[in-house]
Amino acid sequence: MTKPISYKRHRFPSQIIAHAVWLYFRFPLSLRLVEEMLFERGILVSYDTIRRWGKKFGPAYARRLRRKPPRPTDIWHLDEAVISIAGEKHWLWRAVDQDGYVLDEIVQMRRDTKAAKRLLTRLMKKQGMAPKRIVTDKLSSYGAARRQVMPRVEHRSHKGLNNRAENSHLPLRKRERVMQGFQSVGGLQRFTSVFSAVRNLFVPPHSRQSALATHLHRLQAMGAWKAAAGVLA
Known part of the structure; x- marks a missing residue:
């Protein structure tokens, strides 16, 4: 408890x-x-x-805060956004469901299969079940990671299908401008975890x-x- x-x-x-x-x-x-x-x-x-x-x-x-219970019919939309932290490029990997609810997000230094696999592994652990489908952009790392972590899950890869995940970055972009950027990886990770939990609720x-x-x-x-x-x- x-x-x-x-x-x-x-x-x-x-x-x-x-x-x-x-x-x-x-x-x-x-x-x-x-x-x-x-x-x-x-x-x-x-x-x-x-x-x-x-x-x-x-x-x-x-x-x-209350969390949305996972369902086997859920569709996960995955996307990554570049974030400058103290002048250095990092990537914020995010997953949202079909309703735009943020499931998880993680700050990483790379944009490759290892990073995509880490996101999928975290999602499986937190959600406790696989989704019906994942939707991503054309980044090949998603497909390679999906084959390792959830090989039986359907994967649709198309730029136009992933607007829900891409749009989920917009509120944080606004906050980034107000805050004039982030100073550390830990600071960004802490902020996004609270920011998304509050946004999910309201x-x-x-x-x-x-x-x-x-x-x-x-x-x-x-x-x-x-x-x-x-x-x-």
């Missing part, structure tokens, strides 16, 4: 800490903008304190929904967030 989150030795109440972390990971805001938004509400806290809260509590919240499915359904989805998401942060009234 996951241990409850402890806010001991923190001067600010848990509700303020959780709200600041939510603002930072949910919206394309810099730390200084979050600081300013809290100041408007009469909360005087430095942007560096908010950064430390995000680093400490963000991963803990993400581990407690962004409604791609299917068209009524305004009422969207409102209910947001209420449920906020309830799940507060439960994960341990700040339910």
Whole structure:
């Protein structure tokens, strides 16, 4: 069982800490903008304190957020995006399902079969089952890795079929610009794990929904967030 989150030795109440972390990971805001938004509400806290809260509590919240149960009918869309970290090129490998839900992502230095195999192996371990199909771009490394890790799974390789995975990179690209890049591999890996968990929770499915359904989805998401942060009234 996951241990409850402890806010001991923190001067600010848990509700303020959780709200600041939510603002930072949910919206394309810099730390200084979050600081300013809290100041408007009469909360005087430095942007560096908010950064430390995000680093400490963000991963803990993400581990407690509800996860989408895997299904044998799932389709995995895989893609990789180049990310500059301290001036050096790295690759962020990401997998999303047919609904755009981020399943996993991993930062690696290479764009080859070994890197693709590592992503697939992690996915199989985390999901506990193979998908119905994987969809990728034309990178041959995916096919080689798939034959080693899940040889019986159907593989479709086509640039036009993989828009769902490619589009999943866009929200992080916006954050990358706001944050003016990432300084370390570990920092990027930590940020993306929390960022995607929060986005998975709050962004409604791609299917068209009524305004009422969207409102209910947001209420449920906020309830799940507060439960994960341990700040339910």
